[in-house]
Amino acid sequence: MKFSLLGAPEVRSGADLVDVGHARQLSVLAVLLVDVNQVVGVDKLLARVWGDAPPRQAKAALYSYVSRLRAALAGVPIVRRSGGYVLEADPASIDLHRFRSLVALGRPDEALSLVRGEPFSGLHGAWFDSLREALAGEITAAELDHTDARLASGENSTLIADLTARTSLRPLDERLAGQLMRALIGAGQRTDALAYYSRLRNRLADELGLDPGPALRDLHASLRPQWNPRQLPAAPSDFTGRTAELAALDLDGPIVTITGPPGSGKTRLALHWAHAHVSGYPDGQLFVDLADSDPADVVREFITALGTDNIPPEPHAQTALYRTLLADRQMLIVLDNAANTAQVVPLLPGTPRCRVVVTSRERLPGLVTAHGARPIVL
Incomplete structure (x- = not known):
């Protein structure tokens, strides 16, 4: 026999529909099928079929229904045991259990083919309503899994x-x-x-x-299209000399500092070299004058420049997002006029694919010792 609960409950023997009685008797069968091969106590059966306050004659009616179900389901035992009843059957013969098994095996398309309509249609009561709601969630989840598979194909x-x-x-x-x-x-x-x-x-x-x-x-x-910002100010038009310093900038290394007193040409050197090497950084160039700037504000400005407007409110999350956006990019970042190392560190990418050029009046030893920056002193 095959038992169907994912729709109007029915029982078939081969192709023939088996008459299992009226709705209340069918409800008793449905409860036993849901907990197939498990003992369902009499009190639990009464509560599920008649509700929390079953009528006085409900227990006698239950005994009568079980007797009739035994006659209708010849060959499918309903056994009295430990103060309740157990229906003994192969779970695969019950569409509800087969549905759950197929979902667990990652075969949602086959599972969904078993659903014929609203589960337990025509059966009433708080327990069946709750079960229907739970199954609706399971069916929806299977539909989503099946859709994922179809999208993947x-x-x-x-x-x-x-x-x-x-x-x-x-x-x-x-x-x-x-x-x-x-x-x-x-x-x-x-x-x-x-x-x-x-x-x-x-x-x-x-x-x-x-x-x-x-x-x-x-x-x-x-x-969203990946933005490749081009933020470098214009290159100095009358730049000459600095051959040794330019050669030092050409050396490998993700971070380089250009330091020296005011008026020594730090920014001019950085911009001249940067413009000469833009082709090496196809994902863009970021530039900021850090004078009196809060690095948290600069992080948000850089995130926006990189094409993202969903900026989290927490500063640490903003820095993490900034580094995530840079992770697969090859960019040049010029941080001009830094006051100290603490102002620079939040703006450092987490990948050596990017190049950072920092200018400052200070030597910034923290960048050299802790972050491996290569210093150029003017």
């Missing part, structure tokens, strides 16, 4: 209509929203994906007071 355009309909029913489901965005991106509709993200962000803010989660923010960031 390249079914983008064919999913857009279905995902659009599903997001209209669950507009705040961020995983579903991400799937629609991925489908739109895969179908070449990047502008539509950006517009959808903007609407979702506004709705989350209005209804929940929240921003989209990290997964959606990362997906959104991947849609």
Whole structure:
């Protein structure tokens, strides 16, 4: 026999539908099938079928229903044991347990094929309502897993209509929203994906007071064009000399300091060398005059210059985001007129792919000893 609970409950013997009685008797069977091969106490059966206050005659009715079910389910034993009943059957013969098994095996498409409608349709009571709600969540999760698999196999355009309909029913489901965005991106509709993200962000803010989660923010960031800032001021037009210093700047090393007294030409040297080597830093150049600047403000300005406007509020998170944005880029960063090492450290990238040139009136020994900066003294 095969037992179906993911829809209107029914029992089949081969192709034939088995008459298992009225709704209350069917409810008793459903309870036993949910806990197949486990003892369900009489009191628990009464509470699940009749509610928390079963009528006085409920226990007698239960005995009668079990007797009739035994007759209807010839060959499927319902055994009295330890103050309750146990229905003994292969869990694979019950669609609910087969559904959960297939989901656990990573086969959501097969699991979803078992769902015929609302689980336990036609059966009433608080316990069945709660079970239906839980199963609705399981079915939704299986649908999302199945959609992920289809997206991974390249079914983008064919999913857009279905995902659009599903997001209209669950507009705040961020995983579903991400799937629609991925489908739109895969179908070449990047502008539509950006517009959808903007609407979702506004709705989350209005209804929940929240921003989209990290997964959606990362997906959104991947849609934005990578900005390659070109922030260097103009190169000095009358620069001459400094042959040795320019050769020192050409040497390898992620950080170099140019130090010397006021008027010694530190900035002119840095800008002349930087303009001569922009081709070596195809992802752009950042520049800041650090005079009287708060490095936290500069970090936020650099993040914006790198094309990101979702800036976290915590300073340490801002520095982490700045370094993340630089991680795969080859950029030149000129930090002019630094007052001390503490002003520079938050602006250092975490990757040697970037080159940092720092100018200062001070020798900045902390950068040399702690960060391996190579000094050039004018």
